Every structure is written in structure tokens, then in C-alpha cells.
Amino acid sequence: MNGEKLPSIPGYDIVRVLGQGGMATVYLAVQESFGRPVALKVMSPHLLAQRDFAQRFYSEARMVASLSHPNIVTVYDVGAYEQYHYLAMEYHTAGHLGELIEKGDISSQEALKISAQLARALAFAHENGIVHRDLKPDNVLFSKHGSPILTDFGIARDLHIDTQMTQIGSTVGTPKYMSPEQARGEKVDGRADLYSLGVMIYEMLTGAPPFSAGDTVTLAIKHCQDPVPPLPMTAGRFQPLLDRLLAKDPKFRYQTGNEVADAIDQLLKPPAAQAAAAPAAASAPLSFDSLPAKAAAPVSPSVPTGPANSFYKSSDVESGGFFSKKIERSVNFSADDFEEFSTYFQKMTDELAEWRQKNGKKANTLHLSIEAHPWINKRIIDKLNADFGPGHPYGDFANSGTITLHLYEPGGAEQGKRYMLRDKGTRPTAAG
Numbered sequence: 001m002n003g004e005k006l007p008s009i010p011g012y013d014i015v016r017v018l019g020q021g022g023m024a025t026v027y028l029a030v031q032e033s034f035g036r037p038v039a040l041k042v043m044s045p046h047l048l049a050q051r052d053f054a055q056r057f058y059s060e061a062r063m064v065a066s067l068s069h070p071n072i073v074t075v076y077d078v079g080a081y082e083q084y085h086y087l088a089m090e091y092h093t094a095g096h097l098g099e100l101i102e103k104g105d106i107s108s109q110e111a112l113k114i115s116a117q118l119a120r121a122l123a124f125a126h127e128n129g130i131v132h133r134d135l136k137p138d139n140v141l142f143s144k145h146g147s148p149i150l151t152d153f154g155i156a157r158d159l160h161i162d163t164q165m166t167q168i169g170s171t172v173g174t175p176k177y178m179s180p181e182q183a184r185g186e187k188v189d190g191r192a193d194l195y196s197l198g199v200m201i202y203e204m205l206t207g208a209p210p211f212s213a214g215d216t217v218t219l220a221i222k223h224c225q226d227p228v229p230p231l232p233m234t235a236g237r238f239q240p241l242l243d244r245l246l247a248k249d250p251k252f253r254y255q256t257g258n259e260v261a262d263a264i265d266q267l268l269k270p271p272a273a274q275a276a277a278a279p280a281a282a283s284a285p286l287s288f289d290s291l292p293a294k295a296a297a298p299v300s301p302s303v304p305t306g307p308a309n310s311f312y313k314s315s316d317v318e319s320g321g322f323f324s325k326k327i328e329r330s331v332n333f334s335a336d337d338f339e340e341f342s343t344y345f346q347k348m349t350d351e352l353a354e355w356r357q358k359n360g361k362k363a364n365t366l367h368l369s370i371e372a373h374p375w376i377n378k379r380i381i382d383k384l385n386a387d388f389g390p391g392h393p394y395g396d397f398a399n400s401g402t403i404t405l406h407l408y409e410p411g412g413a414e415q416g417k418r419y420m421l422r423d424k425g426t427r428p429t430a431a432g
């Protein structure tokens with residue numbers, strides 16, 4: 001950065017610049033209260049000149065902060081000090097998708113897996129009334145576990161749109177990922193994000209975007225008029241997916257992120273497995289490849305399990321700022337057999353009732369890590385899915401909170417399955 005001095009914001013110790021855009025600078029900082037690293041996004045003071053800036057910044061920040069999803073960046077805090085309006089977010093250290101595409105070593109399998117996760121994250125944002133509006137590889141970070149994390153939601157973006165349109169080619173760069181309706185300056189909904197996702201998938205599969213041009217106006221026109229170029233032969237089976245994502249008219253696209261993710265999941269299944277997997281998939285809850293770091297938290301290292309080594313642990317993590325304080329509980333136990341599981345499940349249920357009574361709605365997320373023999377997994381999942389009745393402390397919580405489950409094999413080895421059991425009370429539609 002051009003010798004400019006770092007801003008000073010009470011409560012944060014700013015370390016260095018992580019990234020800089022037209023509207024904001026993102027810093028690595030230490031949040032003094034928790035002593036944790038955060039990504040601190042500080043909006044450019046010149047935006048203050050815009051009418052209602054502060055009000056709109058807060059209202060959007062609050063909406064984004066309310067999104068609690070494993071593939072959406074967690075907002076810890078939002079605030080203002082002197083001319084600085086800022087957002088403190090979870091700090092992710094593994095770079096962004098733009099870098100990965102540039103390196104060019106991304107398999108089609110990986111590309112689709114990332115895209116399905118992004119599609120579900122988008123569906124979740126859209127269901128909550130938030131359109132990203134600037135989906136592009138630079139806005140997809142990676143957690144240290146390799147999960148894609150969607151960031152840079154449209155905070156105050158529409159404030160900027162006028163400037164963007166009048167300064168084409170300067171601050172915005174190119175409308176490389178922009179849907180035709182956005183390029184025309186029309187009102188957009190979530191389907192514009194699905195178009196941008198299509199551009200990203202195209203780029204991940206082929207190394208180049210579907211449309212390019214020397215200037216932004218020509219590029220925008222191509223998005224509006226040119227047919228989707230055919231994929232190379234090797235990627236031919238993804239053509240129908242891309243044709244639908246990149247349809248010019250939003251009504252011919254997939255209508256929701258979940259539809260996109262389902263279509264991708266189908267493509268990811270080897271043809272033989274598709275038929276075989278069908279009955280299992282019908283009862284399986286939505287699964288995610290990975291969850292953010294704090295969800296994957298404390299799993300006991302490789303102690304051999306057995307009755308003597310059985311364990312039960314629970315801990316709370318607080319996050320969020322003054323708008324959105326949240327308390328997440330992690331419960332971690334081992335179960336040698338189904339009886340042991342039932343004992344611990346009861347213990348957890350009792351604690352849960354107490355925890356909810358004490359913390360109310362702020363206590364909204366439960367991360368369950370269970371170390372169990374694979375042969376009781378199905379019974380565990382069935383039990384967790386069955387006890388959602390009202391009046392049952394676990395069931396009551398399930399009706400308003402978010403519950404994720406991560407299963408481990410004895411010894412702590414991942415079984416590679418994480419489940420979203422409830423998402424803010426909504427039961428993820430059983431896949432299939």
C-alpha cells in the first residue's frame with residue numbers, strides 16, 4: 001500500500017493489508033477482546049458522502065451477519081469509529097479461487113464439488129433475501145480445511161452501482177461474471193448469481209471465461225447476445241448444466257441454488273453408483289464435505305476407543321457483534337455401541353435444555369462430533385432425525401436452531417461425512 005498509514009480502530013490491532021478494492025480495504029487484525037485474528041473490512045471513507053450510507057451499510061451488514069452457513073463467511077462484528085465503517089470477519093488463510101484458477105490445477109471433479117457447495121450457500125443467502133451480486137473467483141476464499149467460503153456480499157453495493165456504470169473500465173474491472181440483466185442495469189434476483197456461478201464453472205473447467213473482449217461494453221454485449229460456446233470434448237457432459245446456468249433469460253435458468261447443486265451432485269455420481277445410491281440418498285440428510293474450522297473443532301486424537309476411553313465433552317463459542325451475538329455449542333462424544341450413544345444423547349439433551357434456558361435465542365447452533373463405529377452410523381442419524389418433536393428439548397431446539405453432525409471413526413479418523421441436520425429449524429429436504 002502506498003505508504004498510507006493503517007487506520008486505528010478501538011478494539012482491533014491492525015496488522016497489515018490483506019486486500020484492497022474500490023470500496024474497501026481488508027486488513028488482517030487482532031480482535032483484542034478474544035485475541036483472535038480477524039479480517040477487518042474497512043469501507044472507504046469517501047463513501048460517507050453517499051446519502052444514507054451509514055444506515056444502509058448497517059442494514060446490509062446485519063443481514064449478512066445473520067447468515068450462518070458453513071460456506072459463507074462468518075461476520076463477528078460491525079461498527080463505526082470516526083470516519084471508518086467496518087466489518088470484522090472470520091479470517092481465512094488458504095487464498096481464493098482466483099488464485100487456484102490462475103494456477104490451472106483444478107480438476108473437473110474439484111470444480112464441481114466447489115460449485116455445488118457454492119450453489120447451496122447461494123440458495124441459503126437467497127432464501128434469506130440476500131443476492132450476492134458480485135460473485136467471482138476473488139470472492140470465494142478457502143478455509144484451511146479447503147472448503148470454499150463465499151465472501152464480499154453486496155454491502156452497500158447498490159450505492160456504488162451508479163459510479164460503477166459511469167466509470168466502466170476503471171474501478172470495477174471487467175463485467176466478466178456479470179449476468180445480462182446486470183449488464184443492462186436491470187433489477188436482479190438470485191438467478192443473476194447463478195449466471196455468475198455458471199461463468200465461474202466454465203472458467204474452472206476450461207481455464208478461460210466463456211466470453212471475453214477488449215473492452216467492457218463489448219463484453220457486456222456478448223453476455224447479452226452471444227451463445228454459450230461449446231465446451232471442449234473432454235468436458236462435454238457438463239454442457240447442459242452450463243447452458244442452463246448461462247441462459248440469457250433468467251427464467252430459463254435453474255431457479256434456485258439447490259436445483260443447481262442437485263444437478264451437480266447427479267453429475268458427480270459415477271453412472272453405476274447412481275442407481276445403487278438412490279435408496280440411501282432418499283433417507284440421507286443434506287451432507288457437506290466440510291464445515292468451518294470451529295465446527296470441526298475438538299476431536300480427541302487417536303486414543304483407542306473402548307468403554308475405558310469413552311468421553312463426552314461440550315464447549316461454547318461466542319461470536320457476533322452487538323447486532324448478532326451467537327453462542328454455538330460443540331458437543332463431542334464417543335459411542336462404542338448404540339446404548340452408549342443413547343446415554344450420551346440423553347446427557348446432551350438435558351444440557352441443551354439448560355443451555356437454551358440460560359441463553360435463549362442467542363444459543364442457536366449445535367455442532368455434534370460423534371466418534372462411533374461405522375456400523376451404528378445409520379441408527380445414530382435415524383435417531384437424530386427422528387427426535388424433532390416439540391416438547392422434547394432436543395426437538396424444540398431443532399425447530400429453531402442449526403445442527404450439524406460430524407461422524408468420526410474410533411481413533412478420530414474422519415468418516416468423510418458431515419451432515420446438516422437442521423438449518424435454522426428448517427429440515428433440509430431429504431436429497432431425493
Ligand SMILES: Nc1ncnc2c1ncn2[C@@H]1O[C@H](COP(=O)(O)OP(=O)(O)O)[C@@H](O)[C@H]1O
Nearest residue numbers: 018019020021024026039089090091092138152
Ligand atoms: N475473511 C477473509 N479472510 C482472509 N482474506 C480476506 C477475507 N476477506 C477478504 N479477504 C481478502 O481481501 C480481498 C478483498 O476482500 P473483499 O471482501 O472481496 O473486498 P472488495 O470489496 O474490496 O473486493 C479478498 O479477495 C481477499 O484476498
Ligand SMILES: [Mg+2]
Nearest residue numbers: 021138139152
Ligand atoms: Mg471482492
